[in-house]
Amino acid sequence: MNTAPPPIGVAVVPVTPLQQNCTIVWCRKTMKAAIIDPGASVDALLAMVEKQGLTLDAIWITHGHLDHAGGAAEMQEKTGVEIVGPHPADQFWINMIPANGKMFGIPDARSFTPTRWLDDGDTVTLGETTWEVYHCPGHTPGHVIFFNREARFAQVGDVLFQGSIGRTDFPQSDHDALLNAIVTRLWPLGDDVTFIPGHGPHSTFGAERRTNPFVSDQAMQRAPIARPASGPS
Secondary structure, three states: OOOOOOOEEEEEEEEOOOOEEEEEEEEOOOOEEEEEOOOOOHHHHHHHHHHOOOEEEEEEOOOOOHHHHOOHHHHHHHHOOEEEOOOHHHHHHHHOHHHHHHHOOOOOOOOOOOOEOOOOOOEEEEOOEEEEEEEOOOOOOOOEEEEEOOOOEEEEEOOEEOOEEOOOOOOOOOHHHHHHHHHHHHHHHOOOOEEEEOOOOOEEHHHHHHHOOOOOOOHHHOOOOOOOOOOOO
16 A cells, blocks of 8 residues: 655635635655745735745646736735746736736736746656646636646646536636536546645546536436636636
């Protein structure tokens, strides 16, 4: 039996009034960390990184919505680390962050240009760990997810939730593309993969294949395809 500890550490910090799951991940060997989707609460997130004895190495963004990316510019300004992701198709959402911030009570949120855009098949490194990038459009056109194969762990942003899927009633959303991304890019990674979504509790791909009313194996055999009327942003 393999009793070795996982190669990564993970901590989740809900931020913004939308309770977005900002996720801190780190390499246990080097203690280098990335913050995935710092939507707000930058000082509190940086304090947590310091308290854990971590060294912030990068900011990773799954997609350009305010609650996921609104604090990235401030965090980069305060730390000097790179902003990595999302896919360039989400630049228009990033440009809208200041206006959306005023509407949702986050007036300091700012737009930015990532240091590095991401595409399907890219990888990012964190200390001695490697993370695979999958472009999963649908919720937004430039959404990506981060997967660590060794730890069997993924951060999927607003692609998939416990019992639901991302909304597709936004500009340039595509419901069919979202379903295709889940089935063709997430499911092949394995039923044993644990994922943290952009909102709500964690789950596994296997559990969602069995029970998710939108993308379970049984649901995908039915027609017409169900659409969530509302849900996490």
